Amino acid sequence: MRQKIVAGNWKMNNDKDATKKLIKQLRKSTKKLSLKNTRVIVAPTFVNLSAAIKRAKKSKIEVVAQNMHQAKNGAFTGEISAEMLKSIGVKTVILGHSERRTYFGETDALLAEKVNAVLENKLETIFCFGELLEDRKSENHFAVVESQLKNGLFHLEASAWKHIVLAYEPVWAIGTGETASPEQAQEMHAFIRSIIEKQYNKDVADNVSILYGGSVKPANAEEIFSKPDVDGGLIGGAALKAEDFTAIIKAI
Numbered sequence: 001m002r003q004k005i006v007a008g009n010w011k012m013n014n015d016k017d018a019t020k021k022l023i024k025q026l027r028k029s030t031k032k033l034s035l036k037n038t039r040v041i042v043a044p045t046f047v048n049l050s051a052a053i054k055r056a057k058k059s060k061i062e063v064v065a066q067n068m069h070q071a072k073n074g075a076f077t078g079e080i081s082a083e084m085l086k087s088i089g090v091k092t093v094i095l096g097h098s099e100r101r102t103y104f105g106e107t108d109a110l111l112a113e114k115v116n117a118v119l120e121n122k123l124e125t126i127f128c129f130g131e132l133l134e135d136r137k138s139e140n141h142f143a144v145v146e147s148q149l150k151n152g153l154f155h156l157e158a159s160a161w162k163h164i165v166l167a168y169e170p171v172w173a174i175g176t177g178e179t180a181s182p183e184q185a186q187e188m189h190a191f192i193r194s195i196i197e198k199q200y201n202k203d204v205a206d207n208v209s210i211l212y213g214g215s216v217k218p219a220n221a222e223e224i225f226s227k228p229d230v231d232g233g234l235i236g237g238a239a240l241k242a243e244d245f246t247a248i249i250k251a252i
């Protein structure tokens with residue numbers, strides 16, 4: 001059975017004190033929740049991962065990284081490797097966020113290399129993708145998403161898919177306050193599952209968790225999560241407030 005996941009991508013927010021405070025609040029607010037088959041994840045910035053992991057110990061909160069370099073080690077100033085992340089207790093890495101693709105030029109080909117590095121290191125990835133506004137306006141959104149998945153992930157063996165979580169984040173809905181409607185999210189998630197089934201098999205398609213991301217808030221989370229192919233959310237802005245993030249966790 002596929003897992004439900006509520007993940008908070010903190011992006012470049014929260015210094016060390018704010019990180020500790022937010023983890024503490026979430027520890028408390030999730031303590032009594034019965035989270036059957038449901039994972040709660042937060043992704044602080046690299047420098048605060050250790051502090052967050054320490055504070056999240058023996059809680060219901062998993063701490064993951066927002067990015068990773070594809071090489072094992074070497075002359076890559078400013079970068080972070082899988083081994084470094086593993087050595088501080090990180091087990092999951094977000095890859096392919098649209099902000100990485102747009103502002104840091106991450107291509108499908110580069111992301112395929114990063115995915116390989118994640119798997120070689122026995123880590124898991126939350127792999128993000130999604131179309132631009134112009135793609136949707138020109139009705140190219142299905143083709144764009146299909147090519148992102150094909151180029152980033154479809155070289156993998158079926159067995160690798162147990163280490164993959166997908167996050168569909170239409171770029172026009174990120175940080176804009178404009179959400180895909182629950183129907184638009186469902187339509188795309190069902191499409192994603194159908195192309196995975198075609199490429200692999202029904203088992204892989206049925207078991208991969210597909211998260212929706214883009215302006216998920218306490219007010220719209222329940223309706224989005226109620227859709228059969230939406231297994232949770234990747235939350236930006238609303239993940240920075242314990243109260244809002246907790247409300248979104250409760251919505252699942």
Ligand code: 13P
Pocket residue numbers: 009097169173174175176177213214215216234235236237238
């Ligand atoms: P917002 O929830 O702020 O729209 O951000 C979504 C996102 O980019 C999560 O990765």
